[in-house]
Each structure stands twice: as C-alpha cells, then as structure tokens.
Amino acid sequence: MGHVLVQYHSESGHTQEMAVLVAEGAAQVPGIEVRLKPLDECTVADVQWCDGIALGAPTHLGLVPWRVKQWWDGIIEPAWGKIDGKIGCAFSSAGGLGGGAELACMSILTILMNFGLLVFGVTDYVAPRTTLHYGVALPGRPKTRAEKDLCLRLGRRLAEWVSFYVDGIEASHPRNAGYARFP
Numbered sequence: 360m361g362h363v364l365v366q367y368h369s370e371s372g373h374t375q376e377m378a379v380l381v382a383e384g385a386a387q388v389p390g391i392e393v394r395l396k397p398l399d400e401c402t403v404a405d406v407q408w409c410d411g412i413a414l415g416a417p418t419h420l421g422l423v424p425w426r427v428k429q430w431w432d433g434i435i436e437p438a439w440g441k442i443d444g445k446i447g448c449a450f451s452s453a454g455g456l457g458g459g460a461e462l463a464c465m466s467i468l469t470i471l472m473n474f475g476l477l478v479f480g481v482t483d484y485v486a487p488r489t490t491l492h493y494g495v496a497l498p499g500r501p502k503t504r505a506e507k508d509l510c511l512r513l514g515r516r517l518a519e520w521v522s523f524y525v526d527g528i529e530a531s532h533p534r535n536a537g538y539a540r541f542p
C-alpha cells in the first residue's frame with residue numbers, strides 16, 4: 360500500500376483548504392493511505408513513512424514562508440540523504456494572481472529536490488485556461504469548481520504516481536486513469 364503525506368502551513372486557512380482537497384484527491388486512488396498534517400504537527404517520521412509528499416504553503420514575498428524553510432532545515436540531520444526517491448509536488452496560495460504563487464511552488468520544489476525527491480508538474484487542464492504545470496498556484500482560497508478541481512487533481516496525480524512507481528500498478532498510470540485530462 361502506497362503512502363501519501365499532505366503537509367501544509369497556513370496562517371489564515373487558505374492553504375489549509377487547498378490541503379484538504381489535495382488529500383481528498385489522493386484518497387481517490389485505490390490502495391493509497393493518506394495523512395493530512397499541518398507543518399507544526401509533522402515529524403520526521405511522517406516524511407520517512409510516506410512514498411509521496413504534497414507540500415503546501417502560502418506565498419510569502421514570492422517564496423516559501425520561513426517557517427517551512429526552518430522545519431525542513433531542522434530535519435537535515437535525520438533525513439538528508441535518506442529520503443531520496445520519494446515523489447514530491449507543491450501547492451501555494453497567494454494574495455492575488457501574479458503575486459508569486461508559482462515562484463513559491465518552485466521554492467517548495469527546490470527544497471524537496473535538495474532532499475533527493477523526484478518532483479513533478481502536471482500537464483492537465485481541469486477547465487479551459489486552468490492548469491497546474493508547476494503545482495497548484497491559487498489566489499486566496501479555492502472557491503470555484505475549477506480551483507477545487509486543481510487541488511483534487513494534484514493529490515490524485517501524486518497518488519497515481521505513487522501507485523504506479525512504488526506499488527507497480529500499471530492501471531494507475533494517468534494515461535490509463537480514465538478521466539478527461541484536457542476537457
């Protein structure tokens with residue numbers, strides 16, 4: 360059974376709402392166990408437990424908030440060099456469109472890459488002009504159907520990759536998943 364961790368930091372609840380949907384999307388894939396945890400309740404054991412991690416945070420000055428950096432800095436000793444090959448992806452809520460949410464996703468992905476994770480983007484469009492190439496980048500909280508679908512899709516895709524690459528289930532590959540990737 361593959362394990363997915365959705366780890367998030369959120370100060371006014373927007374990223375938390377995204378995280379709940381990401382976790383829901385991951386749970387759509389059969390045989391995947393999901394943990395949804397705020398950053399300050401996460402331990403290094405959660406990271407070691409998972410096969411795939413979705414890491415979400417608000418955009419702060421176009422970057423990841425310092426608390427997220429601090430948390431990952433803090434697990435270098437027990438985890439660096441020991442969690443290579445897990446699968447990672449990112450999501451971020453910003454104040455507005457163009458506020459740097461994709462940059463924040465990239466800084467999240469940079470952290471995960473530094474730890475040796477295999478990070479991915481998503482080519483799908485969940486609605487016209489609505490995609491998640493570098494992770495989910497949203498203004499505020501997920502409000503519209505399409506914004507919610509972005510979060511669900513990210514979690515589902517993470518779980519699909521875990522199921523395909525870790526559990527070896529060919530049917531879980533997105534090309535076999537049986538939903539519209541480009542509606």
Ligand SMILES: Cc1cc2nc3c(=O)[nH]c(=O)nc-3n(C[C@H](O)[C@H](O)[C@H](O)COP(=O)(O)O)c2cc1C
Nearest residue numbers: 369370371372373374417419420421453454455458
């Ligand atoms: C210290 C700080 C820095 C911020 N920097 C940015 C920014 O660079 N761009 C932006 O669009 N919003 C910025 N914001 C706004 C938050 O990203 C935005 O309100 C987000 O939706 C909050 O998510 P949360 O409720 O999960 O904390 C900043 C907020 C704070 C507190």
